[in-house]
Structure formats: C-alpha cells, structure tokens
Amino acid sequence: xxxxxxxxxxxxxxxxxxxxxxxxxxxxxxxxxxxxxxxxxxxxxxxxxxxxxxxxxxxxxxxxxxxxxxxxxxxxxxxxxxxxxxxxxxxxxxxxxxxxxxxxxxxxxxxxxxxxxxxxxxxxx
Amino acid sequence: xxxxxxxxxxxxxxxxxxxxxxxxxxxxxxxxxxxxxxxxxxxxxxxxxxxxxxxxxxxxxxxxxxxxxxxxxxxxxxxxxxxxxxxxxxxxxxxxxxxxxxxxxxx
Numbered sequence: 685x686x687x688x689x690x691x692x693x694x695x696x697x698x699x700x701x702x703x704x705x706x707x708x709x710x711x712x713x714x715x716x717x718x719x720x721x722x723x724x725x726x727x728x729x730x731x732x733x734x735x736x737x738x739x740x741x742x743x744x745x746x747x748x749x750x751x752x753x754x755x756x757x758x759x760x761x762x763x764x765x766x767x768x769x770x771x772x773x774x775x776x777x778x779x780x781x782x783x784x785x786x787x788x789x790x791x792x793x794x795x796x797x798x799x800x801x802x803x804x805x806x807x808x809x
Numbered sequence: 810x811x812x813x814x815x816x817x818x819x820x821x822x823x824x825x826x827x828x829x830x831x832x833x834x835x836x837x838x839x840x841x842x843x844x845x846x847x848x849x850x851x852x853x854x855x856x857x858x859x860x861x862x863x864x865x866x867x868x869x870x871x872x873x874x875x876x877x878x879x880x881x882x883x884x885x886x887x888x889x890x891x892x893x894x895x896x897x898x899x900x901x902x903x904x905x906x907x908x909x910x911x912x913x914x915x916x
Contacts, residue, residue: 725887731898731906734905795859
C-alpha cells in the first residue's frame with residue numbers, strides 16, 4: 685500500500701524557516717517524481733514544487749521560487765521542503781504527493797495519484 | 810503560467826441529478842488535464858486523468874471529456890458520497906496549476 689506521511693509543520697514567525705519531511709513507503713520511491721502541493725485555509729489547491737526521481741529536474745511555482753528548496757533522499761525514501769523567508773501567505777496545509785505517468789499513443793500524460801494527509805504550516809507573529 | 814478557470818464555482822444538486830463542471834485553460838493543453846475530488850479535511854483524490862481516462866477504483870458515473878482549452882467533468886447520477894469540491898489541474902506545463910474548484914453541495 686502506498687503511504688506518504690508528512691511531518692514538520694508548526695507555527696513560525698514571518699521571516700522564519702521550516703523544513704517539511706515526507707516519508708514514503710509501499711512503492712519504489714526513486715522511480716517517481718514527487719510534488720509538494722499546498723492549500724491555504726478555506727482556499728483551493730496550489731502546486732508548489734516538484735522534482736524528478738534522480739533530482740535532476742526541479743521546478744517551483746513563482747510564488748515560492750528563491751525561498752523554498754525541494755530535495756529528496758532516495759536511500760531514506762524521503763522527500764523534503766526547506767522553506768525560508770516565510771510569509772503569512774505561506775500559511776497552508778502542505779501535501780506531499782506522488783507523480784504518475786500514463787503513456788498513450790506516443791504521449792506521456794502526468795498527474796498526481798497519491799497524496800499524504802498533509803501537515804499544517806502557520807506563519808504568524 | 811497556464812491559468813485554469815472553472816465554472817460554476819459552486820452548485821447545489823440532489824441525489825440522482827446529472828452534474829456537469831467545466832474547466833478552461835488559458836492556452837491549449839491538448840489532453841493534459843486531470844480531475845480531483847476533495848472532501849473536507851481530506852487529501853484530494855484523483856478521478857480522471859488525461860482528460861477522459863477513469864482512475865482505477867473510481868465509479869463509472871464519473872466521466873471526463875474535452876481537449877485543447879475546454880474540458881468537462883460529468884457525474885451521471887449524483888450519489889450522497891459525491892458531495893465534495895472538484896478541481897481540474899493541467900500537466901501540459903511542468904509547472905502544474907489547479908483550477909479554483911467547484912463545490913457541489915446538497916440542494
């Protein structure tokens with residue numbers, strides 16, 4: 685069974701830093717791209733960042749570019765999100781999520797097929 | 810960045826109703842479109858991928874259609890467990906983006 689378990693969320697002051705972790709199990713972690721997606725209280729989903737299985741491709745949303753760093757340790761089946769210079773608008777539940785590929789007629793389609801339960805980050809003084 | 814819009818933002822329906830939700834992309838995205846369902850306090854769940862492919866385990870009352878910029882999620886006969894918020898998401902760009910969501914509640 686695929687499991688993704690996030691940890692590390694807490695209350696932090698504006699300008700502070702936090703590191704989120706995600707422990708993966710039930711699948712070959714190194715074979716999958718991974719994502720972080722967040723959801724502010726009462727709001728919709730916002731994709732934050734993704735990286736490839738070997739960490740050679742990394743992408744960020746404009747809203748976190750230069751402040752957040754995604755990384756992974758395939759030996760530990762773990763995904764991380766280092767968040768610096770935190771702002772009130774970064775307050776959200778952060779989900780760790782697994783990428784999937786679907787191949788059809790010469791095209792790879794991508795999406796997110798498994799999600800963790802989320803960890804809450806609150807940025808407030 | 811590719812912007813996604815959804816309509817309506819909310820709708821009220823009864824069990825047994827046919828429900829249709831529309832999603833539009835700011836540029837053509839071929840069939841790189843996924844649909845998710847989210848219930849309060851829970852993580853999203855993948856329903857439809859590649860615009861029209863049903864994820865394993867998802868009831869056949871859910872269907873997706875469209876390509877290019879305009880897409881539709883249809884629930885053929887709404888069930889009590891279907892009251893939730895639905896999001897579309899594009900994967901044409903490596904920077905994924907989600908629509909703002911459509912909340913389906915009970916009339």
